[in-house]
Amino acid sequence: MTIIAEPMHARPRSPEHLAGLFAGGWPEFIFHDQQTKRHIGRIRDLFGDLELVLLDDGVPVAAGWAVPLCWNGETDDLPAGYNDSLARALADHDAGRTPDTHAVLAAQVHPGRQGxxxxxxxxxxxxxxxxxxxxxRVICPVRPTHKSRYPLTPIERYQHWTRPDGLPFDPWLRTHVRMGARILAAAPRSQVITGTVAQWQTWTGLTFPDSGDYVIPDGLSPLHIDHRTDTGTYAEPNTWLRHR
Ligand SMILES: CC(C)(COP(=O)(O)OP(=O)(O)OC[C@H]1O[C@@H](n2cnc3c(N)ncnc32)[C@H](O)[C@@H]1OP(=O)(O)O)[C@@H](O)C(=O)NCCC(=O)NCCS
Known part of the structure; x- marks a missing residue:
């Protein structure tokens, strides 16, 4: 197989191929983040050239994208997570600052080509x-792929679970660490997604008869439902990694 990488928008792509690549892998609720919606249009306009696609004999098999931002290399200067990276990239751009860091915000491998x-x-x-x-500098707020199996475990503990060989327990963290990346910090509120109780019922396929915390499919942490305010709030925990 001949795999090459090129900018996603370097040429037109077959809609069928792209639909195959992006089929599945993400829970519905992740597409209803209002903070992301506020920024994503400008992000795509300004930084669309930072989206790359891997082609196997011309067919898209993986894609990922990044935003450029300023970061001083210290853990306490990291953005709060995914959404804050979008906001910081735009703020740095608007202020005319020269970015020194790439934050890789998403990666997707074709469902038939994973592993x-x-x-x-x-x-x-x-x-x-x-x-x-x-x-x-390349940093990533990573969504650990097996965290949804342990939604009650704080990300601060989960991200440091290891296998007997010393590599991370989580497969996606493991891929990064095997490449030489280092775990920097937890991002317990990388995305905060809110909606009405009815919306959350639609997004998750569950019913929430009472106020309280619920484990939801593909949720990395519990969803908090409050019937008094008709609100569901979910904070998506990620792990910051830095690549060499
Ligand atoms: C996360 C993701 C990008 C990883 O891509 P990938 O090409 O499968 O990654 P790898 O080949 O490095 O596999 C990582 C580990 O998961 C395992 N794995 C991944 N997919 C697998 C599958 N379908 N069956 C069995 N094992 C699988 C691999 O064996 C490997 O484990 P190992 O360290 O024991 O070898 C991909 O699973 C994906 O696109 N998921 C949906 C979107 C997503 O969650 N993106 C990440 C959030 S930013």
Whole structure:
């Protein structure tokens, strides 16, 4: 197989191929984050060239994208997570600051091609792209793929679970660490998603008869339902990693 990386928007892509690549992998509620919706249009307009696709004989098999931002290299200067990275990238751009860091905000491997190491090739391409633009730092607020199996465990503890060989317990964290990335910090509120109780019922397929905390499908932490305010609030925990 001949895998190459190129900018996603370098040429038109087959809608069928893209639909196949992006089929599944994300819970419905993740698409209803109001903070993301506020920023994503400008992010795509300004930084669309930072989206890369891996092609296997011309067919898209993986894709990922990043935003450029300023970060001083210290843990306490990290954005709060995914949404804060979007906001910081826009604020840095608007203030005319020169970004020194790429924050890789999403990666997707074709559902039929997972487990083949394509994610590492995609991350390598994203790191190379950052370097070619003179940005030496690459950071990622990672959504650990098995965290949804342990929604009650704080991310601060989960991200440090290891296997007997010393590598992370979580498969997606493991891929990053195997490449030489380092866990920097927890991002317990990487995205905060709110909706009405009815909306959350639609997004999750569950019924919430009472106020309280609920474990939801593909949720990395519990959903809090408050019937007095007709609100459901979910905070998505991620883990900050830094690539070499
Ligand atoms: C997370 C994701 C990008 C990883 O891509 P990938 O190419 O499968 O990654 P890898 O090949 O490095 O696999 C990582 C680990 O998961 C395992 N794995 C992944 N998919 C698997 C599958 N379908 N069957 C069995 N094992 C699988 C691999 O064996 C590997 O474990 P190992 O360390 O024991 O070898 C991919 O699963 C994906 O697109 N998921 C949906 C979207 C998502 O969650 N993105 C990440 C959030 S930013």
């Amino acid at each position: 083949e190491g394509l994610a590492a090739r995609l991350l390598t391409a994203l790191c190379d792209d950052a370097a070619s633009r003179g940005r030496g």
